[in-house]
Amino acid sequence: MKFIKKQIPLMIVMVVGLLTLASYYVPNKHSVDYIELLSKWENIVMAFAFLLGLISLFYSHYNKISRKTDGWGYSLFVYIGFLGMVVPAMMNGGRQMVDGRLTMLGWSFNYIYNALSATMFAVLAFYIVSTAYRSFRIKSKQAFVLFLAAFVLILGKVPLGQIIWDFLLGWTHATVSEVIEWIMSVPAVAGKRGIMIGISIGAIVTSLKIIFGIERQYMGKD
Amino acid sequence: MLKEKLEKFFKIDRRWIFLLLAIVLFAPIMKPIGLPNKTISRDAQNAYTFMDNIPAGSFVLFSLDYDPSTRPELHPQAMAMVRHAFKRDLRVGVVTFIAGSTGLISQIFAKVPGEYNKVNGTDYVIFPYQANYAAVMTQMGSDLYGIYDKDQDGRDARTLPVMKGVKNYKDMALVVDITGTSILDQWVAFVGDKFNVPVVGGVTAISQPGYGPYLQTKQLKGLLGGMKGAAEYESLIKEPGKGTSGIDSLNLAHLLVLILIMTSNIILLIIRYL
Amino acid sequence: MIKYKAILTLFLSLLSVNAAFSAEPAPAVISGLTAVDMPYDVGNAVMLRWAINPSDTPDTVYVVHASSQQAGAWVEADRFSASAKTGDDIELPFWAWDGSAMEHAVKVELNNIFGESAAGSVFRFKVSALEKGLLKAESAPVPATPVGNWFRLDRLNNIVLLIVIVIVFFWAVSHAKRKGLFIRRIAGLDAIDEAIGRATEMGKPIYYVPGIGTMSSISTIASAFILGEVSKKVAQYDSQIKVPHYDPIVMTVCKEIVKQSYMEAGRPDSYREDINFFVSQDQFSYAASVDGMISREKPAACFFMGYFMAESLLLAEVGATSGAIQIAGTDIESQLPFFFTACDYTLIGEELYAAGAYLSKEPMLLSALKVQDFGKLVVMVSVFFGIILVAAGAALHWDSFVNVILNLFKAY
Numbered sequence: 064m065k066f067i068k069k070q071i072p073l074m075i076v077m078v079v080g081l082l083t084l085a086s087y088y089v090p091n092k093h094s095v096d097y098i099e100l101l102s103k104w105e106n107i108v109m110a111f112a113f114l115l116g117l118i119s120l121f122y123s124h125y126n127k128i129s130r131k132t133d134g135w136g137y138s139l140f141v142y143i144g145f146l147g148m149v150v151p152a153m154m155n156g157g158r159q160m161v162d163g164r165l166t167m168l169g170w171s172f173n174y175i176y177n178a179l180s181a182t183m184f185a186v187l188a189f190y191i192v193s194t195a196y197r198s199f200r201i202k203s204k205q206a207f208v209l210f211l212a213a214f215v216l217i218l219g220k221v222p223l224g225q226i227i228w229d230f231l232l233g234w235t236h237a238t239v240s241e242v243i244e245w246i247m248s249v250p251a252v253a254g255k256r257g258i259m260i261g262i263s264i265g266a267i268v269t270s271l272k273i274i275f276g277i278e279r280q281y282m283g284k285d
Numbered sequence: 286m287l288k289e290k291l292e293k294f295f296k297i298d299r300r301w302i303f304l305l306l307a308i309v310l311f312a313p314i315m316k317p318i319g320l321p322n323k324t325i326s327r328d329a330q331n332a333y334t335f336m337d338n339i340p341a342g343s344f345v346l347f348s349l350d351y352d353p354s355t356r357p358e359l360h361p362q363a364m365a366m367v368r369h370a371f372k373r374d375l376r377v378g379v380v381t382f383i384a385g386s387t388g389l390i391s392q393i394f395a396k397v398p399g400e401y402n403k404v405n406g407t408d409y410v411i412f413p414y415q416a417n418y419a420a421v422m423t424q425m426g427s428d429l430y431g432i433y434d435k436d437q438d439g440r441d442a443r444t445l446p447v448m449k450g451v452k453n454y455k456d457m458a459l460v461v462d463i464t465g466t467s468i469l470d471q472w473v474a475f476v477g478d479k480f481n482v483p484v485v486g487g488v489t490a491i492s493q494p495g496y497g498p499y500l501q502t503k504q505l506k507g508l509l510g511g512m513k514g515a516a517e518y519e520s521l522i523k524e525p526g527k528g529t530s531g532i533d534s535l536n537l538a539h540l541l542v543l544i545l546i547m548t549s550n551i552i553l554l555i556i557r558y559l
Numbered sequence: 560m561i562k563y564k565a566i567l568t569l570f571l572s573l574l575s576v577n578a579a580f581s582a583e584p585a586p587a588v589i590s591g592l593t594a595v596d597m598p599y600d601v602g603n604a605v606m607l608r609w610a611i612n613p614s615d616t617p618d619t620v621y622v623v624h625a626s627s628q629q630a631g632a633w634v635e636a637d638r639f640s641a642s643a644k645t646g647d648d649i650e651l652p653f654w655a656w657d658g659s660a661m662e663h664a665v666k667v668e669l670n671n672i673f674g675e676s677a678a679g680s681v682f683r684f685k686v687s688a689l690e691k692g693l694l695k696a697e698s699a700p701v702p703a704t705p706v707g708n709w710f711r712l713d714r715l716n717n718i719v720l721l722i723v724i725v726i727v728f729f730w731a732v733s734h735a736k737r738k739g740l741f742i743r744r745i746a747g748l749d750a751i752d753e754a755i756g757r758a759t760e761m762g763k764p765i766y767y768v769p770g771i772g773t774m775s776s777i778s779t780i781a782s783a784f785i786l787g788e789v790s791k792k793v794a795q796y797d798s799q800i801k802v803p804h805y806d807p808i809v810m811t812v813c814k815e816i817v818k819q820s821y822m823e824a825g826r827p828d829s830y831r832e833d834i835n836f837f838v839s840q841d842q843f844s845y846a847a848s849v850d851g852m853i854s855r856e857k858p859a860a861c862f863f864m865g866y867f868m869a870e871s872l873l874l875a876e877v878g879a880t881s882g883a884i885q886i887a888g889t890d891i892e893s894q895l896p897f898f899f900t901a902c903d904y905t906l907i908g909e910e911l912y913a914a915g916a917y918l919s920k921e922p923m924l925l926s927a928l929k930v931q932d933f934g935k936l937v938v939m940v941s942v943f944f945g946i947i948l949v950a951a952g953a954a955l956h957w958d959s960f961v962n963v964i965l966n967l968f969k970a971y
Contacts, residue, residue, distance in 0.1 A: 084721075088714055090601050091707040092678060105775075106417075109808065116807030116837035123836040134855055159388065173388050177353035180385070183843035184354035187869060188538070190876040192306050193299040196545040198900040200553055210550070217543050220490075220513060223320050223536040224543075240324055252497050255892060258908055262890045264934035265909035266777045271728050272927050273780070280787045280816060280915065299880065354843055354869075427670050453671060465869075491869070495893050 073276045080274035147171060212246055219243040288559055291552050302545070309541050313533030320536050328500055329517040332485045332507025336366070336459065341374040343458035344451045348472065349393075352385030355465030355489050361515035361528035362487040363463045364393055369522045371401040375458070376447050377409040380433070382418040382468055407446045411437040418468055422475045426454055454480040463487035463509075469496070473504050487514060586687070587696040594684045594703035599655065602678030602707030603670040608646070609686060609698065610662050615641035620689045623665055626700075627673050627682055636667045641688070652966040655712040669705060678707050713971040720937075728930045735926035742925060747886050747904030748917050751862075754884045755792050758859035764799040765789075765860045766853060768874060769813065770889065771805040771842055772866025777912065778890045779809055782865035783816055784915025785888075789862065790817045790834075794824035802835045803852065805845045810835050846870035850877040863887040863902070864911065867894045875901035888914065941968065 083101070086094035124138035151167035159169030201207050218224035219239035228239040272278035339345065347367065351359040370377050379390055390411060403409055412433040415421045424432045429452065436442050450456055460482050462472045469486045477484035483506045486496065490511025499505040509518055512535055515528025589609055597604035607623060619641035624633040644665050646658025658664050669682060681704050687697040758765045767786055772779035786802065793800045802817070804810035814835045821830035839845045853861065854877055861878040863871070864887070871887075871894040878885050879901045887898035888906030898905045906914060909931060916924035945968060952961035 088711050088718055089709055090599055090711050091709055092601055093707075095601055102420075112807040112811065113840070114807075115811055116804070116840070119804075119807070119810060119833075119835075119837040120839075123833045126833060137851070160391070169388070172385075177356075177385070177388070179847075180352065180354040180841070180843045181356060183847050183873065184869065185357075187872060188310075189303045189306055190872050192538075192542055192545065193302045194872065194876055194897075194900045195542050196302055196549050197295070197299070199546045199549065201550050202553075210546070213546070214543065217539050221536040221539045222324065222532065224539060225324050238324070240326060244327065247494055247497050248501060251494060252501070255495075255498075258892045258895075260938055261935065262892075262908035264931055264938070265890075265912035267724065267934065268728070268927055268931045269777050269781065269912050271725065271930075272924070275728075277732060277923050277927065278784065278915065280784045280919070455671060492893060 073279065077274055077276060080270070084274070148176075212250070215239065215242055215246065288556055291556055294552055295549070306538065306541060309537045310534045313537060314530070317530060318533045320533055325517045325521065326510070326514070328505075328508040328510070329514050329521070330507075332366075332509060333369070333518060333521040335483065335485060335506045336369055336375075336461075337373065339373065339375060339458045342376065344376045344378060344447075344456060345370050346457050346460045347377060347379045348460065348462040348464070348468070349379060349381050349386050349390050350383045350462065350464035350466055350468045351389070352383050352465070353389070356389060357527075357531065358489050358511045358515070359463050359465060359487060360389060360393075361512065361526055361531070362509045362518065363389075364397060364526055365515055365518040365522060365524065365528065366461055366463070366485075366487065366509075367393055367397050368400070368524055369518070371397065371403050371408070372522065376451075377403075378447070378451070378457075379409070379411045380421070381412075381414050382416070382421070383464075383466065384414050384416075387414050405438075406436070406440065410442065410445055410447045412442070413437050418471060419475065422471060426476070426480050429453055454482045457482055459506075460484045461487070465489050465492070469505075473499055477504055490514075586694045589686055589688060589696045589698035592684075592686055592698040592701055594701045596703060596705050596708075597666055599651075599708050599711045599713050600705075602705050604666050604668045605682060605684065605703045605705050607665045607667060607684055607686065608658075608662050611645065611660075612641075612688070612696070615688070616690065617642065618691055619695065621663065622687050622689060623667060624685050624687070625667055625669065625672055625682055626684075627669075627680065633685070634672055636672055636684075637665055639665075650971070651713050652716070652969065652971060653963060654715060654966075678705055680704065711971070716967055717970065723937075724930065724934060727933050728927065731926045731929040731933075732923055735922040740922070740925050740929065742913075742917060742928065745906065745910055745914070745917055747888065747906045747910070748914055750884070750886055750904050751789060751918070752792065754860035754862075754886060755789070755796055755798055757884060758793075759796040759798040761859045763859040764801050764856060765793060765862070766849070766858045766878075766883075767800055767802045767862045767864070768849060769802065769804065769809060770863065770865030770867045771845060771870065772809070773806050774808045774812060776866045778864075778866045778888075779806075781912045781915060782888075783809070783812055785862075785864050785911075785918065786813055787816045787820050788915065788918035791820040791824050794821045794826045794829060797826070797829060800834055801852070801858075803838045803845070803849050804835060805838065805840060805842075807837055807840075810837050842868065842870055843873075846873045849874060853877050853881055853883070857881045858883050860884045860886070863889070863898065864906070864914075865889065867891055867898075872897035872901060878902075 079101070082097065086098055120141065124141045127135045127138040148168070148171060151171065155161060155166045155168060157168070159166060159172055165173065199210065199213070201210050218228055219242065225239050232239075269278070336345075347363070347370075349363050351363075367377065379394070381387060381390060394405070394409065394411060397403075398405065398409060405411070413435070415432060421432050430443055433442055436445065442448055454460075454476060460472060460476060462469045462484065463486070465488070469484075469488060472484050472486075476482055484504070485507045486505050487509040488496065488511075490513065493508065493510030493514075496505060496508055500508060509515060512528050512531045515526075516532045517528075519526050519528045589612070592607065592609040594605055594607050596602075597606045605625075612619075617640070621637075621639055621641060621644075622635060623637040625636040626632045626634065644663055645660045646656075646662045646664040647660045649656055649658050649664050649666070651658075667684065673682075681702050683700045683702050685698050685700045688695045755765065767789060769779060769782045769786065772782075774780065790800055800817075802810075802813055804813065814832075817834055818827075818830055821827055838848045850873060853874075858878075858881070861874075861883045863874055863878075863885070867874075867889045868891065871889070871891075875885060875887060875898055885902035886904045886906075887902040888911035889895065889898065890908040890911060892908070895905065895907060913928055913931070916928055945964060948964050949961055952958075952964065
């Protein structure tokens with residue numbers, strides 16, 4: 064049992080991992096075909112996993128409703144929303160437009176789904192402003208530098224800010240967009256690259272740990 | 286006493302801030318103030334110049350990959366760039382890898398082509414949504430009809446006049462990708478670098494700083510960032526639209542953020558040194 | 560016999576005189592054209608090379624023709640001006656390419672011209688030079704057969720570095736148990752205990768949000784490791800944990816991990832199937848749903864570990880206002896600022912990867928962190944000396960030296 068649950072999966076990981084790694088150095092058609100095959104398999108597995116997800120979703124909300132936990136009414140909307148999108152989609156073959164007219168699916172997509180997801184993204188603006196107010200405190204010298212950079216950036220992002228800059232600091236002959244360009248292409252890129260290099264090395268080591276079976280928590284310990 | 290009062294400001298119910306922001310955003314949309322759009326950023330200017338120098342009649346591929354969530358920022362960008370392409374009598378092809386953007390694409394092409402007397406199939410073509418972008422991008426490098434054999438309305442793509450002489454990236458003058466996702470990175474890596482096609486991007490303001498390295502290496506010929514990018518492009522093609530009208534709100538909202546940050550820090554200073 | 564030859568010669572010379580009097584002079588011959596399989600590729604391209612003609616003017620245009628037939632059926636493959644496409648323009652490192660600026664080198668991608676699967680078939684090529692649209696010179700056709708190659712020699716620098724890292728990796732891992740290893744404290748991870756303790760005291764749940772990555776992103780894998788350690792502690796304290804999911808495969812993996820952790824903690828009875836549950840595979844639906852749960856249930860602690868995009872602040876801000884202790888970690892650098900401002904602790908990129916090892920305290924995993932440090936050392940040293948050498952080389956005009964250094968560090 065341990066062999067089937069442990070050794071075989073680890074072997075699959077190692078073989079597939081090494082082959083995929085090798086395909087980076089082997090330009091042959093076989094290696095191209097191999098990568099294509101893998102991505103096809105991934106898509107197939109994905110589709111079945113999605114079914115699993117759906118079952119889990121229904122199961123957990125069914126539990127909430129049957130136990131009448133707090134806010135179980137919201138769980139009803141999972142089923143209503145699901146049927147409301149899937150049934151019309153089945154009826155007209157997943158098309159949003161038929162003969163230039165919106166179908167039921169198209170309508171719910173355009174006027175419900177679109178509106179809801181736009182709202183969620185728009186809420187970000189409100190959160191950013193409130194977070195800026197609550198958390199952007201100059202508590203140290205470093206924070207002051209950060210504040211200065213942010214101040215210039217925000218100012219330069221909008222025309223009104225540019226006018227203010229020219230009015231107050233026009234005598235320096237440095238336009239705000241030049242200053243921003245410098246901030247974005249020197250200190251910002253330098254910091255970003257530092258983080259990127261660290262992340263890439265971490266990713267390489269994590270991959271090696273997985274390929275050689277040293278990190279195996281993802282399949283349960285024993 | 287004053288200190289305690291000031292400290293209350295820090296614990297202010299954030300809904301007041303939300304209300305303030307809502308007013309600042311709504312008021313100028315309802316009643317535009319008309320603040321001037323003074324400067325054009327270098328990257329937007331580059332995008333414009335590149336498009337402006339393409340010989341008339343060339344084929345430009347638009348990849349419009351944004352869904353309704355990022356519509357306010359990206360839709361005006363797409364409108365402005367499509368307008369510019371039509372103005373310059375370029376042939377336009379449209380693809381998308383985001384299911385949610387098909388509706389938005391129809392909105393653009395229900396409106397813009399009419400303004401320039403452009404005909405579907407002759408001057409522009411819209412291809413249907415495709416899911417697996419990496420595979421599609423690679424396929425279009427050899428033969429785009431392998432993926433897009435029919436246009437959105439089911440017509441044979443090979444016989445459309447707009448597709449005359451267009452088979453793969455070699456026959457395209459430019460790829461424009463407008464997106465709120467990381468698909469632009471893929472256009473640069475899979476297509477721009479590999480097939481030597483110029484790529485111009487349009488992204489949300491929040492992800493704009495991340496493209497600095499690509500612009501430095503000229504892997505991106507130009508970039509529009511957020512609503513400001515749209516407004517800049519609109520002023521370059523002298524067709525003010527949604528981007529320009531949003532600039533007032535954008536101006537005031539940015540100033541509000543500045544004022545809020547300054548207020549909270551001034552209060553902090555007073556509390557500390559009083 | 561000789562007589563016949565003399566007549567033939569006379570006849571031919573008459574012909575050539577005739578040709579000389581016609582409208583165009585006969586085109587010169589481009590000699591020395593070679594066509595060989597393009598090295599290090601899948602077998603779809605051929606490399607054409609011929610010497611630069613000193614008499615070319617800026618108006619000279621070269622046209623490359625290719626054919627897949629025995630005779631005729633020429634298709635134009637490339638067209639460029641005489642100053643372009645020299646051996647120097649081929650993007651290959653010095654150890655894999657010996658081109659010079661004194662020759663033209665053109666890569667012809669046959670799959671773009673003749674469709675898929677060019678490998679193994681014979682193609683013919685010819686090059687002609689045009690001046691102001693008139694044919695000036697032409698080469699004889701040369702054949703070539705593109706084949707798929709077995710090694711990307713241009714990526715030699717890459718594979719050498721990889722082998723070094725793998726050797727160091729095995730060295731570090733095999734020496735793992737001999738002595739203890741110092742690891743700098745990571746505040747965000749030390750706070751996990753505090754957060755779980757607080758949740759137990761308050762009798763409120765903990766939310767563990769693994770983000771919107773799939774199982775192929777490293778941050779999601781790292782997040783799954785951390786979840787294992789966190790849920791073990793949760794089981795020990797007999798607290799509650801909830802893990803909403805965006806990706807069904809990640810959910811399935813996490814279910815196994817959490818189940819295992821509960822068993823290891825000796826509390827298999829407390830494990831429930833609905834600890835891990837699927838929410839939605841739509842970014843903002845996921846964010847909205849998790850936000851709703853957080854603001855209704857007011858959890859004692861929220862963990863945001865994994866791959867996050869625009870929903871980072873949407874989640875973290877709601878958690879912050881609900882009063883939870885928040886610990887975040889992601890390798891998406893554009894989202895880090897949002898987590899910094901809205902969370903109590905944030906793990907930056909590699910700290911997230913190291914977290915599984917840090918929490919589990921397993922010597923094998925900890926020693927792999929050494930490899931990470933070694934990698935950083937290599938980068939630091941090469942950046943430092945690379946800058947000095949390139950700057951010095953550029954100042955002294957040692958162009959080929961600078962080229963060698965740049966080639967060594969470039970990805971092909």
